[in-house]
């Protein structure tokens with residue numbers, strides 16, 4: 001979705017453009033955005049991206065960085081709130097960084113987004129069964145069991161991870177680690 | 190070839206003929222290569238001076254300005270100039286020495302992370318990690334600095350790398366940076382829509398800016414303005430882009446702009462923004478800015494469009510390419526110009542009733558505004574640089590710039606002490622032109638050491654000091670908005686500027702009577718070598734018109750004494 005101020009009018013129309021008909025499209029989308037940014041794999045590039053966000057006062061909700069299939073290119077996936085930030089301004093500022101190669105503002109319906117989280121939950125004998133049951137419902141994996149805690153790996157959308165957190169929190173959440181979302185466009189038929 | 194020599198060759202290949210700088214430990218190899226280099230190196234007296242001189246050079250000539258500094262304090266001394274070049278979009282390349290590679294990250298002697306420190310205000314930066322990168326990075330640095338929206342590029346070279354031996358081959362092939370492709374042509378459909386909107390506007394105005402100067406599009410702008418009777422105003426940075434004697438000129442707009450330009454923006458139905466970025470000194474209170482206007486915004490930087498003020502018709506492109514297309518499309522519509530009669534009647538009325546005004550002096554005192562008017566009479570074609578403060582605003586208001594690249598000042602960062610080193614750079618770039626620095630007494634002392642550069646390097650700039658004994662602009666704000674509680678703004682009469690000039694080996698002159706003003710100015714211009722002319726002006730004069738901070742254009746306050754002033 002592009003929100004640049006494009007005028008919806010055919011060029012070549014013989015009549016003049018009426019000023020009353022011109023509008024500036026809204027700047028705020030009101031939803032969460034996932035930006036998938038391809039950058040050159042060079043020292044200091046992450047600092048440039050992160051610095052841009054702090055300097056312009058854009059708040060990043062999550063950030064994930066990793067290699068891609070091309071060793072000279074890395075991917076930064078970040079999520080931010082389009083109700084607070086004009087996403088178009090964010091992407092245009094990002095594009096000014098010479099090391100930024102490509103930015104995709106992922107379309108929610110056409111995107112598979114995943115995040116992984118590790119939950120260390122205190123598991124007394126009485127509630128152990130219940131926690132195992134939650135894990136099954138969420139198709140989570142128990143990856144470590146100690147005398148007083150269990151560690152569970154959950155993968156899914158951010159919503160799913162937050163739902164799992166709500167379930168286990170009452171049982172005593174010792175620690176939680178999240179990766180931040182990564183996303184990929186859905187394949188086409 | 191030694192990498193430092195390859196650096197010199199690479200600079201020459203980019204067309205460099207002049208560099209400003211100061212040596213030190215980390216750039217000793219570079220300075221060793223300077224000895225045999227085929228270009229002029231101007232040894233300044235402070236790295237900030239090197240940076241501003243590079244800016245002045247770039248702004249006067251349109252070429253990329255270059256400055257060298259050593260690591261640590263040399264590099265950090267450049268920072269103000271780098272930030273200045275960023276905010277004013279000045280094409281510059283800064284080359285710093287860095288500690289040896291194995292010392293990086295160890296807090297080694299004179300180590301400063303200049304790359305990290307300048308990240309927020311460079312257009313791009315490089316740190317060499319291999320000596321063979323140096324020619325490549327130079328080629329890329331000049332490309333990035335000078336294309337699209339120009340700006341500063343930093344190249345940091347560890348000392349050991351510039352000593353290393355490499356195979357040098359000149360880089361002449363076009364630069365290919367996968368993440369850097371400025372779009373310059375402008376979308377023709379958008380341009381057509383813009384032309385049609387202009388044809389329908391009854392109260393249009395051209396709001397032009399530094400992009401017209403940067404883009405060398407003064408002629409193209411005149412053509413477009415002449416394609417109908419389009420009124421033209423400009424920002425501080427765009428002065429000279431349209432001649433002040435031009436038929437359609439309304440004067441500068443913004444905080445210290447003219448009544449007519451600001452009220453025209455307020456009443457306009459269509460603003461055509463041409464290489465201008467809707468700075469807060471223009472918009473004032475954003476929610477009340479140009480309430481009736483639709484906006485066509487032409488800018489080479491897409492991020493400027495709808496950043497501060499929403500654009501109804503965005504056109505991303507280089508003014509040099511877009512304006513002729515727009516002129517062609519507009520002319521093809523063959524509009525009836527009479528629709529602008531009413532608008533021009535209003536504008537002419539304002540121009541007549543609300544000119545720039547100051548109360549003339551009665552007793553032979555030199556009014557600061559009169560000083561600028563006199564300067565225009567004695568040196569109408571000079572390149573004028575300025576410091577920051579009231580004198581800068583009066584120069585902008587009263588000089589009446591006719592040509593681009595003749596007004597060089599620090600607009601975005603507002604750096605006091607910019608004027609003298611910028612004049613040094615401008616004079617090196619344009620040795621055949623008269624270069625006058627309109628200085629403030631608060632500002633001049635911040636970089637006055639560059640008088641030594643002028644003397645030793647034989648750079649005959651003329652410094653016309655508007656000496657009001659105050660940091661006048663701050664004094665004005667304290668007077669008007671802080672109950673006249675003056676706090677740390679008095680400069681008094683120290684130093685004795687004439688003696689100071691003489692101590693540097695320059696000529697010092699002083700004038701304090703209106704009747705001697707022009708004569709002494711001429712004497713300063715005719716005296717060989719660098720001259721500092723101390724002009725004693727009215728101490729507590731305020732600069733008007735002024736839009737009080739945070740208010741709207743129509744709240745502009747005019748000079749007391751002008752009939753019907755105060756408010757709109």
Ligand SMILES: Cc1cc2nc3c(=O)[nH]c(=O)nc-3n(C[C@H](O)[C@H](O)[C@H](O)COP(=O)(O)OP(=O)(O)OC[C@H]3O[C@@H](n4cnc5c(N)ncnc54)[C@H](O)[C@@H]3O)c2cc1C
Pocket residue numbers: 276277278337338339397398399400401403404405423424425426427441442443444445446463464465466467468470471487488489490493506507508509577578581582599600601602603604662
């Ligand atoms: C004491 C003080 C008082 C001031 N008062 C005023 C005032 O009253 N009025 C005023 O106007 N300013 C004033 N300023 C200056 C102000 O702060 C800004 O620097 C200025 O308004 C910005 O000018 P600009 O919009 O022309 O932008 P610039 O900073 O000159 O930017 C140029 C714009 O053009 C674009 N551009 C560059 N090259 C091209 C190209 N080739 N093609 C297309 N686009 C291009 C750039 O992307 C950018 O958006 C004052 C400054 C100081 C220090």
Ligand SMILES: Cc1ncc(C[n+]2csc(CCOP(=O)(O)OP(=O)(O)O)c2C)c(N)n1
Pocket residue numbers: 576577578579580581603604605628629630631632633655657659660661662663
């Ligand atoms: C480096 C720097 N420090 C502080 C300021 C804030 N400032 C803006 S104008 C000004 C006064 C300038 O005084 P002077 O050079 O005498 O000019 P005048 O206004 O008197 O003409 C000051 C201190 C600044 N712009 N730059």
Ligand SMILES: [Mg+2]
Pocket residue numbers: 578629630631655656657658659660661
């Ligand atoms: Mg002063």
